Amino acid sequence: MSDEKSFIKIDKLKKYFPIYSGILKRTIGAVKAVDDVSFSIKSGETLGLVGESGSGKSTLGRTIIQLYEPTSGKVYYKSYDLLMLKQREFQKLRLNLQIIFQDPFASLDPRMTVGEIILEPLAIHKLGTKKEQREKVEFLMNKVGLTKAYKKYPHEFSGGQCQRIAIARALATEPEFVVCDEPISSLDVSIQAQVVNLLEELQDDLGLTYLFIAHDLRMTRHISDRVAIMYLGKIVELASKDEFYSHPLHPYTKGLLSSIPTPDPINERKRQRVYLKGEIPNPSNPPKGCRYHTRCPIADGKICREVEPQWRDVGSDHWVACHKV
Amino acid sequence: MKAVNGISYSLRKGEALGIVGESGCGKSVSVKSVIRLLPPKSVRISADYIRFFERDILDLSTRELRKILGNKISMVFQDPMNSLNPVLTIGRQIIEPLIIHTDISKDKAKKKAVELLELVKMPDAVKILECYPHELSGGMQQRIMIAMALICSPELLIADEPTTALDVTIQAQIIDLIKDLRNSLDMALIWISHDLGVVAGLVDRVIVMYAGCIVEETLVDDLFYHPKHPYTKALLKSLPCVEGRIDKKLETISGYPPDLIQLPKGCCFAERCKYNSKLCIEKRPELIQVSDTHKVACWEYVKGVKQ
Numbered sequence: 001m002s003d004e005k006s007f008i009k010i011d012k013l014k015k016y017f018p019i020y021s022g023i024l025k026r027t028i029g030a031v032k033a034v035d036d037v038s039f040s041i042k043s044g045e046t047l048g049l050v051g052e053s054g055s056g057k058s059t060l061g062r063t064i065i066q067l068y069e070p071t072s073g074k075v076y077y078k079s080y081d082l083l084m085l086k087q088r089e090f091q092k093l094r095l096n097l098q099i100i101f102q103d104p105f106a107s108l109d110p111r112m113t114v115g116e117i118i119l120e121p122l123a124i125h126k127l128g129t130k131k132e133q134r135e136k137v138e139f140l141m142n143k144v145g146l147t148k149a150y151k152k153y154p155h156e157f158s159g160g161q162c163q164r165i166a167i168a169r170a171l172a173t174e175p176e177f178v179v180c181d182e183p184i185s186s187l188d189v190s191i192q193a194q195v196v197n198l199l200e201e202l203q204d205d206l207g208l209t210y211l212f213i214a215h216d217l218r219m220t221r222h223i224s225d226r227v228a229i230m231y232l233g234k235i236v237e238l239a240s241k242d243e244f245y246s247h248p249l250h251p252y253t254k255g256l257l258s259s260i261p262t263p264d265p266i267n268e269r270k271r272q273r274v275y276l277k278g279e280i281p282n283p284s285n286p287p288k289g290c291r292y293h294t295r296c297p298i299a300d301g302k303i304c305r306e307v308e309p310q311w312r313d314v315g316s317d318h319w320v321a322c323h324k325v
Numbered sequence: 326m327k328a329v330n331g332i333s334y335s336l337r338k339g340e341a342l343g344i345v346g347e348s349g350c351g352k353s354v355s356v357k358s359v360i361r362l363l364p365p366k367s368v369r370i371s372a373d374y375i376r377f378f379e380r381d382i383l384d385l386s387t388r389e390l391r392k393i394l395g396n397k398i399s400m401v402f403q404d405p406m407n408s409l410n411p412v413l414t415i416g417r418q419i420i421e422p423l424i425i426h427t428d429i430s431k432d433k434a435k436k437k438a439v440e441l442l443e444l445v446k447m448p449d450a451v452k453i454l455e456c457y458p459h460e461l462s463g464g465m466q467q468r469i470m471i472a473m474a475l476i477c478s479p480e481l482l483i484a485d486e487p488t489t490a491l492d493v494t495i496q497a498q499i500i501d502l503i504k505d506l507r508n509s510l511d512m513a514l515i516w517i518s519h520d521l522g523v524v525a526g527l528v529d530r531v532i533v534m535y536a537g538c539i540v541e542e543t544l545v546d547d548l549f550y551h552p553k554h555p556y557t558k559a560l561l562k563s564l565p566c567v568e569g570r571i572d573k574k575l576e577t578i579s580g581y582p583p584d585l586i587q588l589p590k591g592c593c594f595a596e597r598c599k600y601n602s603k604l605c606i607e608k609r610p611e612l613i614q615v616s617d618t619h620k621v622a623c624w625e626y627v628k629g630v631k632q
Contacts, residue, residue, distance in 0.1 A: 052492040053463075158581055159348075188347040188519060190578040193563040197575055215492060218565040222575060245567060259497035261522030263564050265545045268526030273501070276494040279462050 006040035006076070007209055008064065008177060013037045013073035015056075015063045019284060031284045033059040035233035036073075038311070039319075041177075046203065046210040048224030048241075050217055050256070052280050056233040057213050058102075061179040064211065065097040066090065077177070095125055098175040102182040104162030108154040114141070114165050115150035121172045140168040143205075144198060160191035164198065171202065179211045184219060196223055217260055221245055229253050232283055232291040235311070239318040249314065249325045251296050252276075290323065298324050326585050328354040330537040338480070341507065341514040343524035343545070345560075346534035349582060352517045353485050355534070360398055360483070361390060378480075396426050399474035403486040405466035409458040416454030419473055426477050441472040445502060464495035468502070475506065481513045488523065500527055521564060525549060530618075533557050536583050536593035539612055543619040553621040556594045592624070600625065 014037075016030035033056040041047050051057045062068050064075055066082055075082045080093060101107040108117055115137055122133045141149055144164040154162055163183055170178055180199065184192040196219060202208060214220050220227055221241060228238040229252065237250040248254050255276040262268055277295050281287055289306045293299040309321045329351040336342050344352045357363050358370045361382060375382040377393065385393070402408045410418060419438040423429065429437065435454070442450035445468040458466055467487055474482055484503070488496040504527060507514055518524050524531055524545070531548045533541040533556065541554040552558045562576035580597040583589055589596065595605040604624050612622040 052494060160581065189521075190347060190560060190563050191581075193565075193575040193577040194579075197577055200574070217493070218567055221567055222565045256494060257567060259493040260567055261496070261500070261520065261525060262566060262568075263521045263525050263549055263561055265525045265549050268522075271526070273497055276497070279464055279495065280492075 007043035007078065008041040008211075009074075009076040010040065010064060011038050011074040011076070013060070013063060013075060014071040015059055015068055016071045029284050032056075032233045032286060033283060034063060034070075035286075037233075037235050039228065039235060039238055041209060041211060043176075044203075044207055044209055045225040046212050046223055048220035048227040049211060049213045049230060050215060050220055050227060051230035052215065054232075054280050054283060055230045056283065057230045058181050060230065061099070061181050061211055061213050065099060065177070065179055067099070095173040096176045097179075098170040098173065098177070099179040099181060100163070100166050100170050100183045102185055104159055104166050104186070105154065107166055108162055108169075110154055113151050113153055114146070114157075117154070117165060118168045118172055121169060125173060127173065136172065137168075140171060143171070143202070144168045158191075160187050160194060163187065163195055167195075167198065167202070171206070174206070175208070177209045177211070179213065181213045182215065185215065192219060199223065217256060229256065232280065232286050234291060234321065235319075236292065236322070237318075237320045239320075240316075243316060243318050247318075249318065249320045250292075250322050251298050251324070252292050255295075255297075290321075292322075327588060328537055328585060329358065330588070332534075332537075332539045334532055334539065334542065336481070336513055336515065339511050339513050340530065341516065341528040343528035343531040344515060344517045344534060345519065345521055345524060345531060347519055347582060349536075349585065350534045351537040351585075352519075352534050356400075356483050356485065356515055356517060360394060360400070362394075362400070395422055395479075396477045397479055398481045398483065399477070399479040400483040400485065401467070401470045401474050401487045403489055405463060405470045405490070406458070408470055409466060411458055413457075414454065415456050415458065415461075415469055419454070419469070419476070422473060422476050437476075438472075441475060442469070444475065444506070445469075445472045447472070464491055464498065467491060467495075467499060471499075471502070471506075475510070478510060479512055481515065483515045483517075485517045486519065487516075489519070496523070503527065521549075521560060533560075536588060537585060538593060538609075538622065539620075540594065540623070541619075541621045542612070543621075547619055553615065553619065553626060554594075554623050555598050555600055555625075559597075559599075592622075 013034055015034040016032050018027045019029045019031060020026065021028045037060060049057050059068065063070050070083065077093060077097065082090065118137045118140055119133055122128065122136060128136065144167050146161065146164055154165065184195050187195060200223060203210065212220065212223055224241050226238065226240050227244045228235050229250065231252050237253050248257055258273045259276060281294060287294050290299065290304045290309050293304040303323050309323045311319060311321045313319050314325060332355055346352045359375050372383060416438060419441065420434045423434040423437055438454060439450045442453055447453055447465065447468055488499050491499065500523065516524055516528055528545055531543065531545050532539050533554065535556050541557050548557065552561055559576065559578045563578060565575060578597050583593050591606040592609055595601040598605065610622045610624045610627065612620050613627060614620050615626050
């Protein structure tokens with residue numbers, strides 16, 4: 001079904017959350033969190049997925065590994081069509097698809113010790129004997145740079161260390177694909193760099209493939225091989241890192257890039273921003289035509305307001321959805 | 326727990342000061358204690374003086390303090406969602422301090438509220454007055470917090486990480502707004518942030534804090550182009566950027582900040598510092614003047630000390 005090269009392939013994926021109202025809980029509409037998204041991820045690469053809050057990037061990540069059931073569309077992992085699999089078959093694949101969440105405190109059970117937390121996935125999937133499992137946990141803790149942590153509880157650790165625990169847990173089942181859902185957003189700058197370096201090292205050692213979700217284009221540049229920008233449930237631009245940062249095409253990408261503060265006071269003072277007007281519209285009622293036209297500085301005419309732009313390759317694997325490019 | 330340890334700084338009229346540091350370094354606590362916002366029962370504040378226009382804030386009665394806060398000094402907090410009352414309309418929340426601090430009628434207050442919302446570039450100001458906080462996005466809520474802080478044209482605006490919870494695009498809008506407002510209203514600004522990039526284009530002077538101490542204080546250009554303290558240097562290096570070449574690995578600061586309950590005897594940063602020596606571990610360096618505008622707390626810059 002899917003071609004050999006792509007590791008994860010997403011085809012016309014949609015995820016709508018229904019909105020209910022009244023006593024009868026009738027559906028009155030839907031939040032179109034992910035709306036007709038197609039792309040693929042190659043084995044061993046890191047795809048950065050960036051967007052403002054409410055753009056649907058976390059929903060997309062979770063839908064790919066089937067934490068949410070898609071409304072429609074296809075997700076392929078290697079040669080498997082994830083949606084067609086039986087529960088039991090999928091359970092086996094689940095080992096290979098893991099996720100690291102944004103908030104390390106909320107995603108670790110405060111009443112379990114660190115050892116128990118990392119051991120749990122091994123116990124659930126019955127991987128190895130008790131002794132092997134324990135050795136594996138020790139190995140993982142060393143790998144992520146935690147020492148003598150087995151019998152401690154999450155509250156004894158700082159945010160950065162908790163994120164290391166969450167990473168160790170995600171890696172316990174030896175996954176091939178890890179969705180990193182804003183793993184560094186809640187950490188301090190110096191700790192962010194530590195976690196990013198750790199993720200990169202682990203990728204080199206274990207041959208992992210990442211979907212790295214972030215709202216920070218600076219860190220994304222560092223860790224990603226390719227970058228995708230999401231806006232209101234759609235991907236508007238996707239390109240290799242170098243291409244993306246040197247020749248951004250979509251006006252939204254340009255706006256995002258120009259909003260990033262840089263540690264350079266002289267430039268910062270005289271810099272002209274590509275001003276992004278207003279805020280992201282409500283995803284339950286997205287604008288017609290190009291979803292970005294309400295904030296776009298170059299939108300004009302009927303075409304932007306009424307016709308949805310096509311998702312097309314403009315050369316050298318640089319994909320963009322804009323009428324004006 | 327020693328959140329802030331013997332810090333001193335001053336701010337001129339109309340000047341903009343940035344306070345930068347990681348979480349837990351005492352940057353919020355230091356400014357909150359300056360305006361006595363912390364609960365007096367659980368916090369002990371000691372200082373030689375905290376002067377605001379020749380008056381010592383520590384000597385003021387609660388009543389006198391209330392006249393200054395919100396009037397001459399006002400503050401914007403990190404999380405607008407928690408700072409606004411969810412059961413009152415925006416209009417009521419803006420009008421309340423107006424009536425408390427000025428003697429104007431309700432009608433006039435309402436007009437003034439609309440003017441303030443227009444000042445912070447809110448679209449449909451009249452309609453917004455009828456809204457409840459949950460109907461607005463985070464960026465709009467933060468604009469309202471700023472509008473409320475500007476009610477009495479304060480001399481000093483304290484902003485405690487006001488853009489941390491917002492998206493970069495909205496952050497850029499808020500920063501531009503604050504720049505405009507400072508130009509038109511001529512007020513002093515203390516901007517607290519953990520992001521060095523944010524303060525770069527906004528302030529005149531920067532203080533870098535670490536574990537409750539000031540480690541470096543200087544003009545904004547000097548800080549970014551000629552940083553002196555090893556912590557500042559490391560922080561700047563760990564920032565990834567969107568232009569220029571990228572190295573394979575990000576520079577990191579190894580380890581974690583010290584426990585504030587048991588601060589080390591020597592320099593608080595020594596454990597994570599590349600250049601530490603025996604002296605660094607044994608004795609804490611004081612903040613010393615290395616040029617007219619540059620202060621740094623590091624043994625490296627103390628004359629006559631052999632490393």
